[in-house]
Amino acid sequence: MLVPFGRTLGLMAALVALSAFRPVETPYFQQQVSAGTLPPVEQRLPETPSVARMNRPWQSVGKPGGDLTTIMARVRDTRVIYVYSYARLVALTPDLVIEPDILEKVEVEDEKVFTLRLRKGHRWSDGHPFTAEDFRYWWEDMASNDKRYPVGPPVELAVDGEFPAVTIIDETTVRYAWTKPNPFFLPMLAGAKPVEIYAPAHYLKQFHPRYTDAATLKARVEEAKQKSWQQLHNRKDDLTEFNNPDLPTLQPWVPTTQMPSERFVFVRNPYYHRVDREGRQLPYIDRFIMTVADAKIIPAKVGAGESDLQARYLRFDNYTFLKDGAKRNGLEVRLWKTGIGSQIAFFPNLNVNDPVWRALNRDVRYRRALSLAIDREEINQSIYYGLGAPSNNTVLPETPLWKPDYQSRFAKFDLKQANRLLDEAGLNKRDGNGTRLLPDGRPLELVIETAGDSTEETDVIQLIAQNWRKVGIQVFSRPSQLEVFRNRIFAGETVMAVSRGLDNAVPTAAMSPGELVPLNQINYQWPKWGQYYQTKGKDGEPVDMAEAKALLDSFDIWKAAVGMEKEKAAWHAILANHAEHVWTIGTVAAVPQPVVVRSTLKNVPPDGLYNYDPGAHFGLYRPDCFWFAEK
Template identity: 45%
Template sequence: MFKHAVALACAGLMALPALAQTVVTESPFWAAEVAKGDMDAAPERVPDVPYIVDLAAKGREFGTQGGTLRTMVTRSKDVRQMVVYGYARLVGYDENYKLRADVLRDYDVEEGRIFTLHLRPGHRWSDGAPFTSADFQYWWDHVAQNTELSPNGPPQVMRVGNDVGDMTFPDEHTVVVSFPRANPTFLQQLAQASPPFIFRPSHYLKQFHVDFNTVDEMEEMIDSKRVRGWAPLHNKLDNMYQFDNPSLPTLQPWMPASVSGNSRQLFVRNPYFHRVDARGTQLPYIDVVEMNIVGSGLVAAKSNAGEADLQARGLDFRDVSILKKGEVDGAPYRTFLWSNGAASQIAIYPNLNFADPVWNKVIRDARFRRALSLSIDRRMINRALYFGLGREGGMTALSQSPFFDPTNLTEWAIYSPGLANEMLDEMGLTQRNKAGVRLLPDGRPMEFVIETAGERQEVGNALAIITDTWRDIGVKLIMRPLDRDILRNRVFSGVTMAAVWFGWDNGIPQAFTPPDYLAPTDQVFFAWPKWGQYHQTHGLAGEPIDIPEAQRLLDLSDTWRETEVETERSDIWREMLAIHADQQFGIGILSEAPQPVVVSDLLRNVPEQALWAWDPGAHFGVHRVDEFFFAEDEEVIAQVSK
């Protein structure tokens, strides 16, 4: 009767030795469309070999479909968090941070450089079109290698060092990605919170590509869309991560259902999603996600008022008291405290590529950066902002990582203003003005401007405390709040003296974790944007590295890629962390401050204790939001009464 049967899998990822069969039940959400013949029945919508989630093996509850989950973001572009939270990836991390096939049925690796990706037969895009190797071929042949769409050539995911890999397509369910040498980071890149999509919905995008249309058709389209050319049009609509084009098919658990620009964005269940629970219920359990765009200062208040079913983004530790008070007053939610996975809750990044030549020379002297770090009273900040619950120290691997070293945590991070003054004197910065502010070699006062995104009150409070302690070493701190995008652009262009942000996203590195983010490989590390640009563009932009310690980090990162020996990779990690602790490229203040997570009383399968981490983890994503569900009110009453 039905085309598809479901093979049970252990923990949703590993197939059981003995297979059982179960029928995929119809979703009430799409029942009307199925009844009218506008949509295939549920058993026809899932792949021939779906991803089976055995929730019992994971210690979770089986749920039922239905409900609308409310959450908030503070910027319209943050609707892309749906791709983060949905976390449908070719290969993804499980809750134990182990890599497993997800969208892929399976994958094979040969010689560390040949990756054979096996697709799920019968898998379809959210509009019902087949998802096959043709979608990878379209991306590879017509996007990644098209000079108008990709002027810098194929992206980093298809490179190992300066060498570009290749893609071949043996059949419609097989893709082979090969590199000239071992590429130990390829799978990890596919699993990122912001993934490099190496496939596209070709059936949709071909209509906007010059290779598949006549000149007249393209000119007519360009005129009607009022764009400068076909490439800008294609790039605008090819926004799989931005997630703001409802017409663009997706493989995520939910798909956009609202016109962009509205403050209330709706996402409805993907009828062709590839995950099914072991009882035959197609995931996600939740039918609709309602994402409201609110002012950054309103997230805590609205959460307190019960206007969110799942919320962590936009909440800080300072909000815990008001959230807990809401619980006491009867608000229908619980407040979980997750550990924070960033290497530092707050980190200051002196810009080694700052355009001012006088300041540039000062900032590049490690003694200056060490003096700034030594003059931060981390204990005062911890007690004032986090009730002493944070871990004080510089930016390094967290205690949960095998590479945690307490020496790295405390190096140049114990409050010692006397030693800091001595260091600045050694640099020759002995002259001061009447206000006690040291003078630069050209006579200007040492007014150290730190730019912020202005989104976290705790950052402003911490910098206010640092302002007082830096005054004792003759450095005047000036804080300049900016819009996040403006801040990034200023840093990238070299006009920002210093910026404040979180520490490294991944504070729990393992031997298999690529150490690229510790090396000058990307402009997003605010301490060396120009060096990162130089590496990213293969010398076409930015500046070459000219500090030995930074070059050593890059060399170590390259060496890590060349070896598959776990002990050697671990040694590389330890040396890179030691260099950062010594050089203070990023000045960490404290880490592991709890992250509040607001969870509706009715919402199930949300872990009470977990790690709030961007990468790896994708915030809620690694915990599988598609497995969360709403319980009936009677169940909640029964549980509370026990």
């Protein structure tokens, strides 16, 4: 859902709040302010800071201080802290409504022209002004520079191949204009990991030949042991990786630890743009600390009390163990809703290289039969203690786009109908073991490929294999590392893959249905169609099934739609298409996510939505407002 832009959202609250009192200095910075090495808080905030509402029953005005520790499995997980921090130009509320955040105001004309208005006096974490120059630099000197972006600006900014006209109006106003509606723009900016359309120009110019003399730049490239200025710039400029402590940021916490390390410390941003309603600058928490451990032992470490806030690397089957140790270690274990379409889903590869398997995967009778031969209730009871919901891989009841039929069509356990459909699909011959034969005489031995060694996936595959054997299909699984797993799918070597389902199963009509359309190779059911779309026909294969082309047609209708009803109609056409054609095979949805919270950590909701996009995991609930009460 999009809020009605064109008026100032949050500005009045900020003016009222700041007219009643002077902003309160943060104890963490008091010594620096007293020493004169940091300006006082009233000089660090924008003229109109964003005021945190904190109007939910579980929220309260807090007090600053403390360290929050979480555990991750890889050094690269520093980027997860960027996701959790969730300061965006525009951001989603817990009700999935988009509103200005870093920006003070956004004005939209016919979904084609977007005027972004910055907060006057807003500064980067190093104190340098955040202005329209940072947008100009990113667009002209990075995105439009073929040395830095060899294939052109990020495709997320294109509408039917057209990139925006970017106009710098004044120091705090930037305009993006397309000749066609761009319904993707604001939701993209509010994403868990958006294309950040700005960059700290004052910092990055030292690595750019337009602003630095050749000899100096060459010396910097050599000192950093890089091959070129663009490689050096690329290494320094990514705001979303959160791995360069020298790169200024607008997020609530600033990275301070150089890689590699096993412990990363992020400290509060002295120039952060948000305050609570009593004038305290956010975030409340002084330091966000990330420790690195083997993924296999993270649940044990969390259960032992070594994390203050944890959901990542915890699975539902850890819940009982975590509950056992929670009370003695000062923890609470909560179960949040998940926002994915299916906890585990199966992806028949419609672009597999083997022509016999390709023809079979494309036969809707075969896909429907596989779905009908899954006892989802058995999976739900055996693995998820009945707390999930047997379902196709589709949207959840939490979205107004949900219909019961989307969840249940061809998803009721029915071996008789499955057998009949397999016979109709030409698989009516069997060998001496009762295994059906492919049209070329090979036994129907289905290899399901997985990424890693998830016991949850293995358990689900074993349960399904028992029933698929009853309809004459032998099942084998093949695990591999994630990169190998994906490359095999993209190359057409994989017949069927297993992974999590639809990433965003709680959309509003204004959000893009692109995940359900053959636009991206990361959709394992049609990787080569996605490659074709992404590369504008240079790689992959064009969509050659009428039923899948209908998805593209509905997507085009959604893109051109003006108004919620037209957007909803396009969404329903796509969801109905998926239910009818079973492009992917879901199992169980709405499996709760264990969320472990230190008992003294406040403003973390007791019930929440744990989802990457939309949601940014904890980001939807603004971790800058989390705070520690006294033990």
